[in-house]
Amino acid sequence: MTDAPAPVLAAELIRWSWVGDHLDDIRGYLFQHVQLTVLAVLFGLLLAFPLALVAVRWPRTYSPVLGFTGVLFTIPSLALFILLIPFTGLSVRTSLIGLTIYTLLILVRNIVEGLRGVDPDVREAAQAMGYTPARQLLQVELPLALPVIMAGIRIATVTTIGLVTVTALIGQGGLGRLFIDGFTLNFTTPIVVGIVLSALLAFAADLALVGLQRQLTPWARSRGS
Amino acid sequence: MISFESVTKRFGDGTTAVDNLDLEVPEGDLTVLVGPSGCGKTTTLRMINRMIEASSGRILVDGQDIAKVDPPELRRRIGYVIQQVGLFPHRTVGDNIATVPELVGWDKRRTEARVGELLELVGLPAEVRDRYPHQLSGGQRQRVGVARALAVDPPIMLMDEPFGAVDPIVRSRLQDEFLRLQQEVRKTIVFVTHDIDEAIKMGDRIAIFRQGGHLEQYAPPDELLAEPATDFVADFLGAERGLKRLALIPVSAVKAESGPVVSPDDDGQAGLTAAEAYGSDWVVVVDGDRRLLGWAHAGEAAERGRVGDAEIRPFQLQVRAEDSLRAALNAMVQSRTGVAVRVSDGDRYEGIVTLELLSKEIS
Numbered sequence: 001m002t003d004a005p006a007p008v009l010a011a012e013l014i015r016w017s018w019v020g021d022h023l024d025d026i027r028g029y030l031f032q033h034v035q036l037t038v039l040a041v042l043f044g045l046l047l048a049f050p051l052a053l054v055a056v057r058w059p060r061t062y063s064p065v066l067g068f069t070g071v072l073f074t075i076p077s078l079a080l081f082i083l084l085i086p087f088t089g090l091s092v093r094t095s096l097i098g099l100t101i102y103t104l105l106i107l108v109r110n111i112v113e114g115l116r117g118v119d120p121d122v123r124e125a126a127q128a129m130g131y132t133p134a135r136q137l138l139q140v141e142l143p144l145a146l147p148v149i150m151a152g153i154r155i156a157t158v159t160t161i162g163l164v165t166v167t168a169l170i171g172q173g174g175l176g177r178l179f180i181d182g183f184t185l186n187f188t189t190p191i192v193v194g195i196v197l198s199a200l201l202a203f204a205a206d207l208a209l210v211g212l213q214r215q216l217t218p219w220a221r222s223r224g225s
Numbered sequence: 226m227i228s229f230e231s232v233t234k235r236f237g238d239g240t241t242a243v244d245n246l247d248l249e250v251p252e253g254d255l256t257v258l259v260g261p262s263g264c265g266k267t268t269t270l271r272m273i274n275r276m277i278e279a280s281s282g283r284i285l286v287d288g289q290d291i292a293k294v295d296p297p298e299l300r301r302r303i304g305y306v307i308q309q310v311g312l313f314p315h316r317t318v319g320d321n322i323a324t325v326p327e328l329v330g331w332d333k334r335r336t337e338a339r340v341g342e343l344l345e346l347v348g349l350p351a352e353v354r355d356r357y358p359h360q361l362s363g364g365q366r367q368r369v370g371v372a373r374a375l376a377v378d379p380p381i382m383l384m385d386e387p388f389g390a391v392d393p394i395v396r397s398r399l400q401d402e403f404l405r406l407q408q409e410v411r412k413t414i415v416f417v418t419h420d421i422d423e424a425i426k427m428g429d430r431i432a433i434f435r436q437g438g439h440l441e442q443y444a445p446p447d448e449l450l451a452e453p454a455t456d457f458v459a460d461f462l463g464a465e466r467g468l469k470r471l472a473l474i475p476v477s478a479v480k481a482e483s484g485p486v487v488s489p490d491d492d493g494q495a496g497l498t499a500a501e502a503y504g505s506d507w508v509v510v511v512d513g514d515r516r517l518l519g520w521a522h523a524g525e526a527a528e529r530g531r532v533g534d535a536e537i538r539p540f541q542l543q544v545r546a547e548d549s550l551r552a553a554l555n556a557m558v559q560s561r562t563g564v565a566v567r568v569s570d571g572d573r574y575e576g577i578v579t580l581e582l583l584s585k586e587i588s
Contacts, residue, residue: 125311128276128383129324129373130301143315219315219357 015189022190026178030197033174036167037160037205039096044103044156051104052111053137062112069105077102077166085170095167102163103156110152114145147220150213154206161202165194175201226252227273227381227413232282234268234438242268243438246282250430252380255407255414257428259421260461265438266417270383273415274303286381301329304374304382304412308389310366312358318344318369319354325376343372346409348402364395371403375410384416388423400426421462425450425469433458447473451587468551470587476553477546479586481567481576484509489518489533493526507562509574510537517543517574520562540566544578550586553578 019026051069055062075083080098088094118141126140142149165176173180178194181187214221227250234243243265250256258266271277272284275296284291291299312321319340326336344351347368358366367387374382388396388403404427407414418424424431425446432443435457442454450470453459462469485499485508496508500523510518510532519537526535542556544565556565557580564577 119311119314121307121309121311122313123311124276125305125307126313128274128300128303128305128307130297130299130328132297135328140313140315144313217315219317219359 013188014192018187018189019193026193026197029173029175029177029194030201031174032172033161033164033176033198033201036092036095036099036164036172036174037157037201040099040160040164041103041153041157043096043100044107045153047100048104048107048111051108052115055108055112056115065108066105066112069108072101073105077163078169081167081170090171092172094170095164095172098167099160099163103160106152106156106159110155111145111149114148114152115141117148118144143217146217147213150209150216154209157205157209158202161198161205165198174198226250226285226287227415228283228285229269230283230285232269232272232279232284234265234272234277235280241438243272243279246438246440248432248440248443250413250415252413253411254429255416255427257416257418257424257431258434259418259424259431260434260441261436262419263436264434266419266432266434267385268438269434270385270415270417273381273383274300274305276300297328301325301377302379302381304376304379306370306374306382306384306387308386310358310370310390312366312369312373314358317355317357318349318361321358321369322373322376324373325379329377331377339376343375346375346406347372363391364399367391367399371406375412378410380413382412382414384414386418387416389418403427422469425473433461467587468554471551471554471583472549474550474586475546476544476548476550476565476567476578479550479578479582481578482582484564484577485523486511486574487526487532488512489531489537491532493528493530493532493535496521496532497523497527499523505562508532509566509577511574515573517566517568517572520566543568543572545570546575550578550583554580554583 051065055065077098080101081094084094084097088097122140122144123136126136131140164172164174165179167173168176168180175194175198178190182189182191182194229246229248232243232246233241235241246269248269258269260266268277272279273286273291275291279292286299286303313324316324322340322343323336326339331339340354341351344354349365349368349372353361353365353369358369361369367390370387374384388399391399400423416427418427428446430443430445431449433441433449435441442449442458444454447470449458450462450466450473453462453466459466485496485503485505487496487499487508487510489510489512500506500508506523507520508523508526509520512518517540519539521532521535521537526532529535538561540556540560540562542552542559542565544553544556544567546567546569553565553567557563557578560566564579566577567575569575
C-alpha cells in the first residue's frame with residue numbers, strides 16, 4: 001500500500017540551463033510585454049483625457065462616462081479578447097484594444113478627480129489673472145492635478161502588466177507566452193521565469209513612475225515630511 | 226475711472242444680487258464696498274473684471290464698455306487680490322509674481338527686474354523669491370498676492386477682503402502698509418469688506434450696500450458718519466459712530482484754547498487767578514521757550530508762593546496737530562485735568578483741546 005511511487009515533484013523549480021538556452025526568447029517576450037504595456041497606457045491616456053475634460057466641463061456627463069468605462073472594466077478579460085477576435089483577429093491590435101479599454105476607467109476617474117481637486121481659489125485667481133481657459137488647464141490645473149493623475153497611471157500600468165499575460169491566449173502576451181510554454185510542456189521553469197519577470201517588471205515600472213512624478217512636481221518635495 | 230450704469234445682476238435661481246446700481250469710482254481713489262453678507266458687494270466687484278457678467282446695464286472702465294473687451298485681455302489690466310490669496314502652489318514666489326508679465330509676454334530680463342522691485346515694494350526679503358507658497362506665513366502670502374496683482378502696474382486693483390484671513394495684529398499692519406503703498410502707487414482700487422472699521426480706515430469713499438444689492442449711501446467716510454442717509458446705514462455704522470468719526474478728524478481741525486498758562490517763576494497767586502479766570506483748579510506750566518513742563522494745582526501754587534514751588538506733574542499723553550480727535554479724547558479721559566494738551570514737534574505748548582471743542586466739531 002505504500003509502494004506508490006514518490007510523486008515526481010518537479011525535482012527542481014527552475015532549470016537554469018533552459019533559461020540559458022532561451023535567453024533570446026525571454027528577452028523578446030519581455031520587450032513585447034513592455035511594448036504592449038506602454039502602448040496600452042499611452043492610448044488609454046489619449047482616450048481618457050478628452051473624456052475626462054468633457055466630464056469636468058459638463059459634470060452631468062461624468063456619471064455616464066464613468067458608468068460606461070466601468071461596465072467595460074467588468075467584462076472578463078478573456079471574454080473581451082475573444083469578443084474582439086472576429087473583428088481584429090489574433091493580432092497585436094486585438095490585445096492593444098483590450099488592454100487600452102481596461103486602463104480607461106482608472107485613468108478617466110483619476111484625471112477627473114485630479115482636476116476637480118484643484119483648489120477653487122487657485123482656479124479663480126488664475127482666471128482673474130487673465131489666463132485663457134486652455135492655458136489655465138495646461139499651466140495651472142494639470143500640474144496641480146498631476147499627483148492624482150500619476151497615481152492613476154501607476155495603477156493602470158501595474159494592472160496592464162498583469163493583463164498582458166492573458167493576451168498570450170490570443171497569440172500575443174509578452175511574458176505570458178512563458179506560462180503557455182510551461183503549461184503545454186508541463187515544465188515549471190518557464191512559468192517561474194514568467195512570474196518573476198512580470199512581477200519585477202511591475203515593480204520597476206512603478207518605481208520609475210514614482211521617480212518621474214518627483215521630477216515633475218518639485219514643489220511637493222519641499223513639503224515637510 | 227469705473228462707472229456702473231444701471232447695472233443689475235440676477236442669478237439663475239432668481240435672486241437679485243445687485244439691483245440697478247449706479248456708481249462712479251474715481252481715479253486714484255480707494256473705494257470700499259461694504260455691507261452684510263448677501264448684499265452684492267462681491268458680485269459688484271467681480272463684475273468689473275467679468276468674473277461675473279452683469280444681467281443688464283453697462284460697466285465702463287475709462288469710458289470703455291467692458292462687455293466689448295475680451296475677458297482675459299481685460300483681466301490682465303486689472304489687479305486682483307482675494308482673501309484666500311490663491312497663490313499657485315506649484316510655482317515659486319518669484320514665478321507667482323511673474324504670472325501676468327508672462328501672460329502679456331514681457332521678456333525675461335524685464336520680468337526678473339520687476340519681480341525684485343515688487344518684493345521690495347511689499348516688504349518681502351529677496352530670499353523668499355525661490356520658496357514655494359506653502360513655506361511662507363499667512364502675512365507673507367498676502368504680500369505676495371498684492372505683489373502679483375501689481376506686477377504689470379495695472380491702473381485698477383480689485384481687492385476682496387484681502388486682509389480677512391490673517392490675525393488682527395498682522396491685519397492692522399498689512400492695512401497700514403497697504404495705505405502707505407497706495408500713497409505711492411495711487412491705483413484706482415475697489416475694496417470689498419464686511420468690516421465697517423476696515424472700511425472707514427481704508428476708504429477714500431465708502432459705498433454701503435443692503436441685502437438684495439441696494440446701494441444705500443455712497444460718500445467719504447467722514448460724511449457717512451456725520452450724516453447717515455438711512456436708518457440702515459446708521460445701524461450698520463454702529464452706536465459708536467461719533468467715536469469713529471473722531472478717529473477721522475485731525476486735532477488741527479479744532480482751534481485749541483490758550484488755557485491758563487504760567488511759568489515756574491510766576492507768582493502762585495497769579496496762577497490761581499489765571500486758573501479761576503479759565504474756570505479750572507489747575508494751571509499749565511511752560512518754560513521761557515514755551516516748552517511744556519506739565520501742570521500744577523493752582524491752590525498749591527498759591528500756598529507755596531511761586532508756581533515752581535508746587536509739584537509740577539507731567540501730562541502723560543500729549544497730542545499733535547496730525548493726531549486724531551479720538552487720540553485727544555483718549556488723552557482727556559486719562560488726565561486729571563480733563564483736557565488734552567497740544568504740543569508742536571519741538572514739544573512747545575500750542576494750547577488745550579477740551580471736550581466742549583470736540584462735541585462742537587462733531588455735532
